[in-house]
Amino acid sequence: MVVFDKPKALLDVPLHYCPGCTHGIIHRLVAEVIDELGIEGRTIGIAPVGCAVMAYDYFACDMIEAAHGRAPAVATGVKRSDPEHNVVFTYQGDGDLASIGTAEIVHAAARNENITVIFINNAIYGMTGGQMAPTSLVGQVTQTSPYGRDPKLCGYPVKICEMLAELEGPEYLERVTVNSVPNVRKAKKAIKKAFQNQLDGKGFSLVEVISACPTNWGMTPQKALEWIDSDMIPYYPLGVYKDRSANSEVAK
């Protein structure tokens, strides 16, 4: 009996992620969901610029590599080209989605574009070697905030779920994390819902995953998972920020 196997939607290739990085877990969750929904053959994934840039080599479905921050616009083009058939997801980091790509994500959400967005928030630019991200915490030391993020100089970290929840457009916004087994299970449930919503034609669904970057946080993998609990989640509370269908069912 097989008790553990690689999801079919992930290709059998080595991932380039650092030890302790949670991208691998999240890739796996997305792939498991694609497998379970049986949609690999009609799924098109959009990879970002950032640590997950080479996601196009990892997922077995058709993949497109987008310019930095533009994945939601590229996804819009793909989705609109065959809305009934194409299942489209973007996989974006915080620099990509919450900094250079804010216009694209806000307007994709405002249009309630029927796509699924997996948003990895690890509070740092990983690929370029650990610069301050739009989501870096106040006081967080990075290569470009060597004395800690000073809100007087660079403002406060951006809360994407809260911000998008103000829009009328989006269908579903949830923030999860993957720093423990129960949290991984909850994350998978959210990701599955975000894909199911698209299949049901409900519209824009975004799952923000609080993720660990031990390399650039300067922590051991274990410490990084703890830091998510101690420092990240107090500022980025987990939970559902919008679920229009659930709310309208309650209203009935």
Add this chain to the structure above:
Amino acid sequence: MADKVLMKGNEAIAEAAILAGCRHYFGYPITPQTEIAAYMAKRMPKIGGTFLQAESEIAAINMVYGASAAGKRVMTSSSSPGISLKGEGISYLAGSDLPAVIVNAQRGGPGLGGIQPSQSDYFQATRGGGHGDYHMIVLTPDSVQEMAELTIKAFDLADKYRMPVMLLADGTIGQMMEPVCFDLAIDPAPEKPWATTGTEGKRAHNVINSLYLNPAELEQTNIERYARYDEIAKNEARYEEYLMDDAEIAVTAFGIAARVTKNAVNEARKEGIKVGLIRPITVWPFPKAPYEKAAEHCKQIISVELNMGQMIEDVRLACNCKIPVSLCSRVGGMIPTPNQVLDAIRAAAKGGK
């Protein structure tokens, strides 16, 4: 005889795109090309197509990138400042070998510039416009009829060579009304086995990408792309020669400048001056042959442009600087009058530059 309709140049582009099988248009409002978006907004929903007003030119070109990756004939349009914003996306289209049609109804610049016609994006268009080694095929219509014909040609070329093609128009041709005939030959889009349309479980995944971290591999993609460009230079350079057979003076111009110049050439001929016009219809690839020929029997070439002298560099290269090439231009949204061009021709005829 096929029916003609009276139409604005911009509308002719939109209708021709639809005839060419374009069912996806993404744009952002900017003067003087808005009629294209307005036409698409009206027509696309009626024919099962997509019109989407994006949040920016940057988003629009990336939507084009997505739809093109998914195998569709797709178009965007803008004007000069907006084209600068699309530069990033155009570079990615070129780097990922994706076909797309981009219209630039040029206006005066730099910066916000003005809203009157210009040809000052010639360098940007013919040298690629974004980062990296690449070209677009650049078509330069000089009438509403050609707006239609070259739009259809643009889709064919984009698909044939898997690359972005620009229709380099200007505010005048976009806005002016002329009779246009749409009884045009259309080639259906070719099969696109590379497109990301979903594997359907029947093939390995397709990847649309311009990232190559291995420099040797990236070098190879550039070399292969340029081999394709060589083929295009050989096969796709287009131009019109007007009264060039016995010409002693050649005037060269494209787009609206060519329309003005043709009048000046006709007037000069009435005065007995042996002058002709070379009108490039593609400015990338730049048609070298008519200039090489002109260098054999003309004493001077006058380049008429709506810029400070951009195409003139290609003209000098094309005739190997064998004969003097002078500039006759207006800029900032101003258009040379036929008389200004005529004066330049008369001066050349007298032997001065």
